[in-house]
Amino acid sequence: MHHFNYKQGRLHCEDVALDTIADDVGTPVYVYSSATLRRHARVIADAFDGMSCLIAYSVKANGNLGVLKTLAAEGCGADVVSGGELMRARKAGIPASKIVFSGVGKTRSEMRLALEEGIHQFNIESSAELGVLAAVAKSVGKTAKVAVRVNPDVAAGGHPNISTGKAGDKFGVPWNEARQAYAQIAETDGVEAVGVDVHIGSQIDDIAPMRAAFEKVMTLVTDLRADGHDIRRVDLGGGLGIPYKSGDNPPPPSAYAKMIREVTEGMGLEVILEPGRVIAGNAGVLVTEALFVKPAPQRNFLMVDAGMNDLMRPALYQAHHDILPLRERGADNEQVRYDIVGPICESTDKFAAERDMPRIEGGDRLAVMSAGAYGAVLSSQYNARPLVPEVLVDGDRYAVIRRRPDFDEMIALESMPDWLS
Numbered sequence: 001m002h003h004f005n006y007k008q009g010r011l012h013c014e015d016v017a018l019d020t021i022a023d024d025v026g027t028p029v030y031v032y033s034s035a036t037l038r039r040h041a042r043v044i045a046d047a048f049d050g051m052s053c054l055i056a057y058s059v060k061a062n063g064n065l066g067v068l069k070t071l072a073a074e075g076c077g078a079d080v081v082s083g084g085e086l087m088r089a090r091k092a093g094i095p096a097s098k099i100v101f102s103g104v105g106k107t108r109s110e111m112r113l114a115l116e117e118g119i120h121q122f123n124i125e126s127s128a129e130l131g132v133l134a135a136v137a138k139s140v141g142k143t144a145k146v147a148v149r150v151n152p153d154v155a156a157g158g159h160p161n162i163s164t165g166k167a168g169d170k171f172g173v174p175w176n177e178a179r180q181a182y183a184q185i186a187e188t189d190g191v192e193a194v195g196v197d198v199h200i201g202s203q204i205d206d207i208a209p210m211r212a213a214f215e216k217v218m219t220l221v222t223d224l225r226a227d228g229h230d231i232r233r234v235d236l237g238g239g240l241g242i243p244y245k246s247g248d249n250p251p252p253p254s255a256y257a258k259m260i261r262e263v264t265e266g267m268g269l270e271v272i273l274e275p276g277r278v279i280a281g282n283a284g285v286l287v288t289e290a291l292f293v294k295p296a297p298q299r300n301f302l303m304v305d306a307g308m309n310d311l312m313r314p315a316l317y318q319a320h321h322d323i324l325p326l327r328e329r330g331a332d333n334e335q336v337r338y339d340i341v342g343p344i345c346e347s348t349d350k351f352a353a354e355r356d357m358p359r360i361e362g363g364d365r366l367a368v369m370s371a372g373a374y375g376a377v378l379s380s381q382y383n384a385r386p387l388v389p390e391v392l393v394d395g396d397r398y399a400v401i402r403r404r405p406d407f408d409e410m411i412a413l414e415s416m417p418d419w420l421s
């Protein structure tokens with residue numbers, strides 16, 4: 001469910017016409033719906049009502065401060081994977097006690113920062129990382145609370161590039177080395193085992209692999225407790241898929257929560273979740289303007305002013321995003337088949353191939369739907385294009401929450417070596 005709908009023939013975000021924002025801010029522009037962000041956070045929180053559960057929103061999906069602050073107000077914590085994400089979460093008012101630090105390659109300085117902030121938990125992914133974290137913790141006189149991210153060897157995720165829980169993926173400690181890792185923690189000063197962590201992939205459209213992974217984790221919790229470890233939390237990661245097009249039917253949060261309740265029943269565990277896409281994905285769109293149409297022998301190319309540098313998902317994962325005109329067309333409108341492409345000098349700069357659309361003319365505006373997660377965060381300045389601005393809507397008001405940099409700002413970090421100046 002989201003709050004992007006046609007009203008009087010114009011596509012709106014909540015009560016604001018997207019055309020109004022495009023006129024004001026220009027295109028391309030990301031537009032996010034506060035009501036949708038809040039709704040998604042609440043649906044998840046309600047599904048876990050009565051359980052000891054921390055919803056640690058995965059900042060990597062969309063780390064804009066306005067988005068984080070909106071979610072902080074809903075009580076969300078944060079799952080971060082860098083010092084930068086940690087600072088963003090803190091700046092948005094998320095308490096350190098609700099922050100978990102994931103990721104395969106934390107640096108010493110990131111570990112130190114997180115220890116000084118006093119975060120809830122480190123999810124560690126190797127014995128080597130554990131050793132470094134223990135050393136850093138001792139050097140600052142703290143004890144790091146850790147969960148070991150285990151690799152349950154379960155395949156899941158909407159695309160091979162976003163599957164993370166198979167043996168052979170770089171993520172997590174191999175299943176048969178997990179108990180050893182906890183034995184290492186018990187013998188090491190500076191670290192204390194508090195939980196077990198797992199994350200098997202993203203855009204998962206089936207409960208079964210998640211259940212399989214989580215059931216395996218529960219057997220590990222039992223074994224670890226028998227080994228004498230005080231395991232009181234499980235972090236079950238993120239990964240719940242969202243509908244990108246009609247016919248997509250990912251499990252609803254209620255089914256996901258029911259499964260987790262069943263699997264963790266009677267275990268006396270605090271459950272931590274790291275949802276990203278399911279909260280932010282359908283809460284954002286990328287508004288772009290059609291530049292011109294180039295009829296070609298086999299297909300019509302529709303050039304738009306957004307490129308793969310602004311939204312990488314189609315190029316990276318062959319991801320489907322619905323694309324809607326901002327001005328609604330009648331049902332009898334003629335359909336034309338387009339390849340919708342951006343201006344970047346790369347063949348993969350394509351938002352849709354052979355997509356049937358109402359006839360589009362240069363100057364028409366389009367919304368690339370479901371772009372709230374892994375959209376702006378993955379954008380770059382490739383081809384010296386300014387980073388795309390972001391706008392947050394709340395009811396009938398909107399605000400620019402990241403502005404488009406001007407040319408001087410784009411080059412501000414560069415300096416000329418003295419032999420060239």
Ligand code: LLP
Nearest residue numbers: 058102199202203238239274275276277374
């Ligand atoms: N926790 C961990 C440890 C993760 O690696 C991820 C995502 C999440 C939580 C959040 O997963 P979510 O609930 O959003 O599925 N750029 C790709 C997705 C990469 C996901 C990376 N990890 C895409 O656009 O599809």
